[in-house]
Structure formats: structure tokens, C-alpha cells
Amino acid sequence: MIQLRLAVAMLALLLTFGESYAQIQKHVTLEDVFKSDVFSQKAVYGINWMRDGKYYSSLRRGVTGPVVVKVNVASGEEEEVLIDGAKLGLNFSSYAFNQDESKALLSSEVEKIYRRSSKAVNHVLDMESGKVQKLMDGEKIMYATLSPGNDKVAFVKDNDLYAVSLADNQVTRITEDGEFNKIINGAADWVYEEEFSMSRAFEWSPDGKKIAFIRFDETEVPEFNMQVWGKLYPEDYKFKYPKAGEKNAEVSIHVYDFDSGQTVSVDAGDEKDIYLPRIYWTGSSEKLAYIRLNRLQNQLDLFYANTNTGASNLVLQEKSETYVDLNYNDDLRFLEDGKGFIRTSEQDGFKHIYHHDNEGNLIRQITKGNWEVSNLVAVDERAKRLYFISTEQSPMERNFYVIGLDGKGKKLLAGNKGTYRINMSKDKKYYIADFTNAETPLKVTLHEASGKEIKVLEDNQALKDRMRNYALAKREFFEFETVDGTVLNGYMLKPSDFEEGKQYPVLMYVYGGPGSQTVNNSWGGARDFWHQHLVQEGYLVVSIDNRGTGARGRDFKHLTYANLGKYEIEDQIAGAKYLASLPYVDSGRIGIWGWSYGGYMSSLGLMVGSDVFKAAISVAPVTTWRYYDTIYTERYLQTPQLNAAGYDDNSPITHVNKLKGELLLVHGTGDDNVHFQNAVDLADALIRADKQFETMFYPNRDHGISGGNTTWHLYSLMTDFIKRKL
CATH class of the missing domain: 2.120.10.30 (TolB, C-terminal domain)
Incomplete structure (x- = not known):
């Protein structure tokens, strides 16, 4: 009887233990993130x-x-x-x-x-x-x-623009002078592609009888040479890359007429040191619109051009004491029947929607307030409504609204706390919403224009089920004041077994560039799940959006103008000091890491914040803005000839003598964007200053440092460095 009771008791104990064991959540491993794709989501x-x-x-x-x-x-x-x-x-x-x-x-x-x-x-x-x-x-x-006429296909080959007739495969060569590293017709050069977010540089006319295109003469643009490794004798790859202050490609706009076989050149003015980053058909094949920016990008001009003569007339002009951000205000829409156009602008201090007549005169500002329209989704001309996404609820969120063309009747259509992206039907009767927040992977839903949900297309339920097996940290949002009293946003990840009386090391993740954001209520990717791995290894992971980042208005973003790095790194150092004041933070073990602009920030932070940061990982960093391209760099710093101090005062190379902590410097040798040259020159300066550091180069890898086993290798390397140095 006693043995039976013991057996029953043991069985009960085993069952209880089994239930408890089943409830134990797993830790996120590097293999989960980078080998098994456990946390990848469907779309x-x-x-x-x-x-x-x-x-x-x-x-x-x-x-x-x-x-x-x-x-x-x-x-x-x-x-x-x-x-x-x-x-x-x-x-x-x-x-x-x-x-x-x-x-x-x-x-x-x-x-x-x-x-x-x-x-x-x-x-x-x-x-x-x-x-x-x-x-x-x-x-x-x-x-x-x-083509709109369904009879031709236009394309670019070997830097020339062509069209092929589908009826008989007859090929029309529209341009004849295309040549690598000299002339490009109908396709963007490297710097336009990277910084004006464009690649194709031609547009069919509405009737399909004409084609407008941009021509790039990059003959005088300096060449950059990248060596390609892997052969007995490494090969040189040379391409045109205009670094800050250097010669840009000379650009021009042309219109080819298929009926006449003639090409008309558009008169964009006598000044040649300009940008022509956008062309639009206005609804008529006789009238082309285009945007012209001056070299410093503080004046934007909208022109109409007669496609028969090439004559142009100015329609609208916007000037700024800093810069006019075309990439952020890329929402120009021409209305039917000559009823004008809709555009966005930051001219009142926040990005909002404006309605102009066909001559460029302002009819009205449609949206107003101390918040931003992040993008214009659609214009329903028949119903006289606009659909847009904005930051009105929070700069860390993106919600979907509708408003009348008269600026009245604004209504929230999709307002869950998080981030929406919207794809609206051509007739404006339906839309597909992509929604995420910090705790919810992608959910794709189909809706009527009123907001009524029709069907869930993807909810990533399988991923949600897998996530329940892991001890994932929740993103805790917080605020703090920086040195000038500005309130900044941040988030923190804490271990699931967090103890108030214990002190933890901190790894700060930074990007920090103009208009960017890392602190937002949206789903992350592999990088965020790497952070989850570190959290489960006993680290706090924190990210802070410094002054100069996005979604908080023009003045907040433009504060860093002509002085990149100064205020941004002040804020990251202030953030580290704020964290150090918390009772559960080990103030002697605060590190920082970032990629690209974030790599610039992390290396600069380790030097000028040498008494705050113990270690930094700098991946693919800009180390001097003199090495970066014209369009991006001069937008925020002017040219080196006009603002040498803005380029040099906050370069990590300038501050190498201040280095006290541990630095890991990582770069791909095939980075066509932020050149390996940046890492080489920082390494050389550190050597001259007799500063020890660790480095890793990835042969032939580009700015994303990926491909094959590369991502696994990189994150394993960084994990090991953090565990050794923090």
C-alpha cells in the first residue's frame, strides 16, 4: 500500500514537472535567427x-x-x-x-x-x-x-534607350551616344539612383506616341575604383561616383516623337550645375512637367515644358534656408481635365498636403497641424477625397485617414496602435492594408474604402504560434530630455527574468541620420531578433531617436543642417548618461552599435563620448563626409568648399586621439555606396594615434554585407565581441 502511494505521488510529481517543463520558454539562438529563419514572416x-x-x-x-x-x-x-x-x-x-x-x-x-x-x-x-x-x-x-498603346516596349540597353514594336519585333534605337561611364540615356546614374530613389529615367506619354527621358553626361564625373577580389590578379571596377564638392553629371531632358522620329530638347535654363530628378506627363502628350533643384537643394522649381518646342515656363517655386527635401515630398499628382495638382510640402513646418491650380496658384492647404503626412496614398477626384497616412496619433505610429479635397471631413480609417502601409485600388473603392506593431507581425487585410474589413489575407498565425515558445522581450517605449531640454523618444528591451536589484550592461542601437527613425511602433526583422538574443544573454538593448530624425517636423529634422554629427551624438551621449542613472544599469558597461550612418554615429560616439561608452561596433561607416556623394551630403552640409568645418569637426577621424574604449570596425570591400576607403582611412588614423582596435573586412560584399554565409558570420562576430567587451 505504501509502495502504491509512493508510486502515485511520484507519478503526480512527474506530471507536474512535465507540465512546468512544457511551459518553459526557449531562448532565441543565433541559429534561430540566421540559419533556421524561425522568425521570418509571410507577406x-x-x-x-x-x-x-x-x-x-x-x-x-x-x-x-x-x-x-x-x-x-x-x-x-x-x-x-x-x-x-x-x-x-x-x-x-x-x-x-x-x-x-x-x-x-x-x-x-x-x-x-x-x-x-x-x-x-x-x-x-x-x-x-x-x-x-x-x-x-x-x-x-x-x-x-x-506603352499605353499596347504596341511597344521601351527599355534601356548599354546606356541607350530603345523601343521594340510587338507586331513585327522592329527595334527603334532612340539614342545613339550611350557609353559606359560617359553617357546614360533613360536610366539614372549612380548618385540619382541612390539619393533620389529612382532608376528608370523615361516615361511614356499618355497616348504612347512620345517618350520623355533624362540624359546624363557623366564624362567629367570622377571615377571611383573598387577592386574585385577572388582571381589571380584582382580586377578593377571603375564607376562614376561624385563625392561631395566634385563634378556632377550634366543632365538634360528630351522628348522623342515616334511619328516624326525627331527628338526635342527641353529648355531647363542656362545653369548646368543643377538636378533634374523628376519628369511627369500632366495628362496631355503636349505638356511635360519636371522638377529642377539647384546644387545646394534649397530651391525647388516646378516647370511645364511644351513637348513640341521644348520651351519651359516656371509654375511653382519653393525656397528654404536649409534644404527642400524632394525625397520626403515626392507626392506630386496631376488632376484630370486641367484641375491643377496636389503636392506635399514642409513649408509650414510640417509635411502637409496642398492643392494648386494648373498655373501653380495655391487653392488651399488641405491638411494642417503639428503632425506630418507621411505619404499621400490616393486622390479620388470623383468623390473629391484624399487618402493619406500620417503621424497625427504619434510620431512613432502611422495611421490611415481620408479627407475632403476642401480640407473638411477628415476621418480615421485605420487607427490601431502601430504602423500601416496602404495599397489602394485604382477606382478608390478598396484598399489592402499592411499592419504591424512592435508585438504583432505583418497582418494583411482587404477593406472597402470606408474602412470595413472584407477579409484577412495573411495574419502570420504560424509565426505567432512559434513566438509563444520563446521568452521574447517587449519593446518598452520611454522619453527623456536631452541637453537643451528637448524630449526624445526611445525604447528598451529587458530580459524576461529581469530583476530590479540587479545591474545590467546596455547595448544602444543607433542610426540617427536626417529624417530617419529607429524608435517606432512597428515589427522588426532579423536585426531585432538578434537584439532579442542579446537580451536573453543578459543585456539591455536600447535605441533613441536623436534630434535630426524624422516625423517631428521640419525644425526638429533640420536642426542638424550644416553640422552633421554634433547634435546627434550629444543626444546619444545624453541618452547613455540617462541610462547610467537608472538603478538597474551598469554604468561602466554601456556600448553602442550602428550601420552606415549608425556606424558613423557609433564610432564618433566612442571617441567623443569616451567617458560614457565602453565599446562600439561600427559597420560600414561614413568616417568623413568628404568621401560621401554629392546629393546626400551637400543637402545637409553644403559643399566642402563652403563649409569645411561642417565636414571635419565631427568626423571620427578628427577625434581618434580620444579613443579609450573597445572598437570593432567592419566593412565590405565591394561597398559601392559607403566606400571601404572610409574604414581604411579611419584605421590608418587610429594606427597613427597608437590606438588598438579590432576590424573585419568582407571581400567583395556591398553595403548590406550579405550573401551566402556572410550574415551568419557577421552577427556571430558581433555577438562574440559584445560578450567579450561588455
Whole structure:
């Protein structure tokens, strides 16, 4: 009897232990993040709204290859396979329909060039007959684009602009002077692609009879030489890269007429040291609009050009004592029937929406307030409504609104705490919402324009279920005052077994560049789950948005103008001191890390904040702004000739003698963006100053330092450094 009771007791104990053991949550490992993709989320790809407004198409990977499916908006159900890659024998990765959806352009064997540029093999599919037409006998071409008339495809090859007739495969060579590192027609040069977020530099006219394009003459732009390793004799790769203060490409706008075979040059003024980063058809094939910026980017001009004569007239001008941020205000929309245009501007101190008549006169400012319109989603001219995403709820969130063209009737359509991205149908009756917040992976939902949800397209439930097995830290948002009394936003991750009476080392994550944000209520990626790994190893991970970052108005962002690094690093040091004052922080073990601008910040912080930071990891850093490109750098610092102190006073190279802590310097030798030269010169300065540091170079890797085993290697390296030095 006693033995039976003991057996029952032991069984009960084992069952209890088993239940407790099952509830024990796992720690995030590096393998989970970088090898097994445990925390990768699903998305809905390649969504294109169809012209009748009742359907949208979506690209997905089928069992045998890519398929484009047709989805009924009302039911949210797939009704038809429109394109089957397996049946066509094409492993395409992107598709685009022409205006009447009678043809589809399919791209495969895509070869990346720089951040946004690529070339690919392209086919045109006739949707009715199923006939597939290979363009240019399968030669890789760039930016293939169907004409509105459905009869031609324009593209760039070897720096020249072409069009091919689909009826007979006849090729029209629109330009003849394209040459690598000299002349580019219809495609952006390196610096426009990187800093004006563009790659294709041509546009079909509404009737498909003309094509407008930008020509880049980069003959006098200095060449940058990158060595490509891996062969007996390393190869030189030379490309045009205008560093701050150096010669830019000379740009011009041209319009080719297919009927006459003639090209008209647009008169953009006598000054040649300018930027021409945008061209727009206004709705008429006789009138082209374009934007001109001066070299310092503190004056933006909007012009109309007569495409028959090339004559231009100024429509609108905006000036600033600092800079006019085209990338952030890239929302110009021309209304039908000559009813003017909609644009965004920061001219009242916050980014808002404005309505102008066709001559450029202001009709009204549509949105107002001490918050920002982050982007204009759609204009419904028939209903006289605008749809936009804004920071009105919080600078750390993005919510979806509708407002009348008259500035009245503003309504919140999607207001959950977090971050929305919206893809609206062409008829403005439906939209697809991508939503995340700090604790919720991507949720994709289909809605009526009123906001009513029709169907959940993806909720990442499998990822949510996996996450329950892990002891993940919640992102705790906080505020503190910096040296001038400005309140800054930050977040902190604490271990799940956090103890109030214990002191923890801190790793701060920084980017900090103009208009950027790391402190936002949105889902993270692999980098954030690496932070989760560190938290579970006993570290606090913190990020702070310093002055100069985004979503808090023009003055907050432009404070750093002409003096990059000064206020940003003051704020990061102040943030570290604030953390050091907390009872659970080990003030002697505070580190900082960042990538790109964040690499610049972390290396500078370790030097000028030598009494605060014990260690820093600097990945792909700018170490002197003299080595970075014209468009980005001069926007915020003017030229080195005008503002030498702004370039040198806050360069990490200037402050190497102050280094006391531990530095890990990492760079890819094939970085076409922030050149390896930056790391080499910082290393040389540290050696001359007799400062010890650790370094790692990644052969032929670009700014993202990825490919193959690279990401695993890099994050393993950084993890080891943190554990040794903090």
C-alpha cells in the first residue's frame, strides 16, 4: 500500500514537472535567427489592382513555379490563374500588365546592379492567345515598360534607350551616344539612383506616341575604383561616383516623337550645375512637367515644358534656408481635365498636403497641424477625397485617414496602435492594408474604402504560434530630455527574468541620420531578433531617436543642417548618461552599435563620448563626409568648399586621439555606396594615434554585407565581441 502511494505521488510529481517543463520558454539562438529563419514572416506579394475594380492580381509561388492569380475583391477568394509560369516554361519573378490588361510583361533571370537598378530577360505574354514573345532574343535589358498603346516596349540597353514594336519585333534605337561611364540615356546614374530613389529615367506619354527621358553626361564625373577580389590578379571596377564638392553629371531632358522620329530638347535654363530628378506627363502628350533643384537643394522649381518646342515656363517655386527635401515630398499628382495638382510640402513646418491650380496658384492647404503626412496614398477626384497616412496619433505610429479635397471631413480609417502601409485600388473603392506593431507581425487585410474589413489575407498565425515558445522581450517605449531640454523618444528591451536589484550592461542601437527613425511602433526583422538574443544573454538593448530624425517636423529634422554629427551624438551621449542613472544599469558597461550612418554615429560616439561608452561596433561607416556623394551630403552640409568645418569637426577621424574604449570596425570591400576607403582611412588614423582596435573586412560584399554565409558570420562576430567587451 505504501509502495502504491509512493508510486502515485511520484507519478503526480512527474506530471507536474512535465507540465512546468512544457511551459518553459526557449531562448532565441543565433541559429534561430540566421540559419533556421524561425522568425521570418509571410507577406502577400506582387499585388496589382485590375482596371475593373472588382479584382486584383497577386504573384505567388506555386508548387511548380510562379503563378499570377486573380482575386475577387468582394469575396477575397482566388477565382482564376491568370499566368502559370510552369505552363509557359518561365520562372519569372515580376510581372506588369498594360493598361487594358491584354498583355503582361514578365521578367526573369534578374541581375542586380546597384540598390534599385537591375537587368533581366523579358517576355511579353498575350493574355488572350497565350502567345509569348521574347524581347531582344533573350538579351538582358533594363526597365522594360509597355506603352499605353499596347504596341511597344521601351527599355534601356548599354546606356541607350530603345523601343521594340510587338507586331513585327522592329527595334527603334532612340539614342545613339550611350557609353559606359560617359553617357546614360533613360536610366539614372549612380548618385540619382541612390539619393533620389529612382532608376528608370523615361516615361511614356499618355497616348504612347512620345517618350520623355533624362540624359546624363557623366564624362567629367570622377571615377571611383573598387577592386574585385577572388582571381589571380584582382580586377578593377571603375564607376562614376561624385563625392561631395566634385563634378556632377550634366543632365538634360528630351522628348522623342515616334511619328516624326525627331527628338526635342527641353529648355531647363542656362545653369548646368543643377538636378533634374523628376519628369511627369500632366495628362496631355503636349505638356511635360519636371522638377529642377539647384546644387545646394534649397530651391525647388516646378516647370511645364511644351513637348513640341521644348520651351519651359516656371509654375511653382519653393525656397528654404536649409534644404527642400524632394525625397520626403515626392507626392506630386496631376488632376484630370486641367484641375491643377496636389503636392506635399514642409513649408509650414510640417509635411502637409496642398492643392494648386494648373498655373501653380495655391487653392488651399488641405491638411494642417503639428503632425506630418507621411505619404499621400490616393486622390479620388470623383468623390473629391484624399487618402493619406500620417503621424497625427504619434510620431512613432502611422495611421490611415481620408479627407475632403476642401480640407473638411477628415476621418480615421485605420487607427490601431502601430504602423500601416496602404495599397489602394485604382477606382478608390478598396484598399489592402499592411499592419504591424512592435508585438504583432505583418497582418494583411482587404477593406472597402470606408474602412470595413472584407477579409484577412495573411495574419502570420504560424509565426505567432512559434513566438509563444520563446521568452521574447517587449519593446518598452520611454522619453527623456536631452541637453537643451528637448524630449526624445526611445525604447528598451529587458530580459524576461529581469530583476530590479540587479545591474545590467546596455547595448544602444543607433542610426540617427536626417529624417530617419529607429524608435517606432512597428515589427522588426532579423536585426531585432538578434537584439532579442542579446537580451536573453543578459543585456539591455536600447535605441533613441536623436534630434535630426524624422516625423517631428521640419525644425526638429533640420536642426542638424550644416553640422552633421554634433547634435546627434550629444543626444546619444545624453541618452547613455540617462541610462547610467537608472538603478538597474551598469554604468561602466554601456556600448553602442550602428550601420552606415549608425556606424558613423557609433564610432564618433566612442571617441567623443569616451567617458560614457565602453565599446562600439561600427559597420560600414561614413568616417568623413568628404568621401560621401554629392546629393546626400551637400543637402545637409553644403559643399566642402563652403563649409569645411561642417565636414571635419565631427568626423571620427578628427577625434581618434580620444579613443579609450573597445572598437570593432567592419566593412565590405565591394561597398559601392559607403566606400571601404572610409574604414581604411579611419584605421590608418587610429594606427597613427597608437590606438588598438579590432576590424573585419568582407571581400567583395556591398553595403548590406550579405550573401551566402556572410550574415551568419557577421552577427556571430558581433555577438562574440559584445560578450567579450561588455
